[in-house]
Amino acid sequence: MPDLDLDQLYFAIVDGNAKAAAAVTQEAVAADVDPQLLLTDYMIPAMDEVGAKFEANECFVPELLISARAMKASMEVIRPLLLGKAVEPAGRVVVATVQGDLHDIGKNLVATMLEGGGFQIVDIGTDVSPDKLADAVATHQPQLIALSALLTTTLPSMKRMIDRLAADGLRGGVKVMIGGAPVTQDFADEIGADGYSDNAAGAVNLARQLMAAAA
Ligand code: B12
Numbered sequence: 001m002p003d004l005d006l007d008q009l010y011f012a013i014v015d016g017n018a019k020a021a022a023a024v025t026q027e028a029v030a031a032d033v034d035p036q037l038l039l040t041d042y043m044i045p046a047m048d049e050v051g052a053k054f055e056a057n058e059c060f061v062p063e064l065l066i067s068a069r070a071m072k073a074s075m076e077v078i079r080p081l082l083l084g085k086a087v088e089p090a091g092r093v094v095v096a097t098v099q100g101d102l103h104d105i106g107k108n109l110v111a112t113m114l115e116g117g118g119f120q121i122v123d124i125g126t127d128v129s130p131d132k133l134a135d136a137v138a139t140h141q142p143q144l145i146a147l148s149a150l151l152t153t154t155l156p157s158m159k160r161m162i163d164r165l166a167a168d169g170l171r172g173g174v175k176v177m178i179g180g181a182p183v184t185q186d187f188a189d190e191i192g193a194d195g196y197s198d199n200a201a202g203a204v205n206l207a208r209q210l211m212a213a214a215a
C-alpha cells in the first residue's frame with residue numbers, strides 16, 4: 001500500500017481527529033503493519049506529545065480529551081490484535097473513583113493516558129467501596145492502583161481504601177497513586193499513598209516511576 005503514511009496516525013491523535021486515527025489504523029492493519037509498532041512508534045508518542053503540551057500549558061483539558069478519544073478509536077482497532085499477540089503490558093492498573101464520589105472524567109482521562117502508555121487497565125468505576133477495591137486487587141493482581149477523588153468529603157475514602165488493603169495483607173504487592181482536584185502531595189504522604197500527580201500526563205510518568213521502583 002504505497003500511499004500509507006503512518007505519520008498521519010501520529011498527527012490524527014495529536015490533533016484529536018478520531019475518525020482519521022481509526023481510518024489510518026485500519027489501513028495500516030490491512031497492510032499488515034505490526035500493531036505493536038503502531039502503538040509504540042506512533043500512538044504512544046502522540047499521547048506523550050499531547051501530555052507534554054498539557055503540562056506546559058500549551059493545551060488544555062478539552063484538547064486532552066479529544067486526543068484521548070482519538071487514541072481510544074485507534075486502540076479499538078488494534079486491541080484484539082494486541083491481545084492475540086499477547087503483548088506484554090507495561091503493568092496492570094486498577095483504576096477507581098472512591099466511595100461517595102461519582103466524578104469520572106478525570107479518572108477516565110487518567111485511565112486512557114495510562115492505556116496509551118502501554119498499561120493494562122482494570123477500571124472498576126465510580127463510588128468504589130474498600131470492599132470492592134480489595135476484591136479487585138485480589139482478583140486482578142495489579143502492580144498499581146490509581147484512585148481519584150473530586151470532593152473534599154470523599155478524600156477520607158482514599159485513606160480507608162489504603163487501610164483496607166493493608167488489613168487484608170494486599171498492600172505490600174501494590175503501589176497506590178492518587179489524584180483529583182482536592183488531592184495534594186501532603187495528603188498523599190499523610191495517608192501513606194505511594195505517589196500523587198495533579199494531571200493525567202503526570203500520572204503516566206508517575207506510574208512508570210513506581211513500576212521501576214518496584215522492579
Ligand atoms: C463535571 C462536574 C460534576 C459532574 C460529574 C460528571 C462526571 N461524569 O464526572 C456532576 C454534575 C455529576 C457533578 C456532581 C457533583 N459535584 Co461536581 N463538579 C464537576 C466539575 C465542574 C468538573 C470536574 C471535572 O470533570 N474536571 C475535569 C477533570 C479532567 O479534572 P479532574 O477530575 O481534576 O482530573 C484531573 C486531575 O485532578 C488528575 N486526576 C484525577 N484523578 C486522578 C487520579 C490519579 C491517580 C492521578 C495521578 C491524577 C488524577 O488528572 C485529571 C486530568 O488532568 C467540578 C468543578 C471543577 N472545575 O473541577 C465540580 C466539583 C468537583 N463538584 C462539586 C460538587 C460539590 C458536586 C456535587 C456535590 C454537587 C451537588 N450538590 O450535587 C455533586 C457530587 C456528586 C458525587 N457524589 O460525586 C465541587 C466539589 C467541592 C469540593 N471541594 O468538594 C466542585 C469543585 C464544584 C465547585 N466548585 O463547587 N459534578
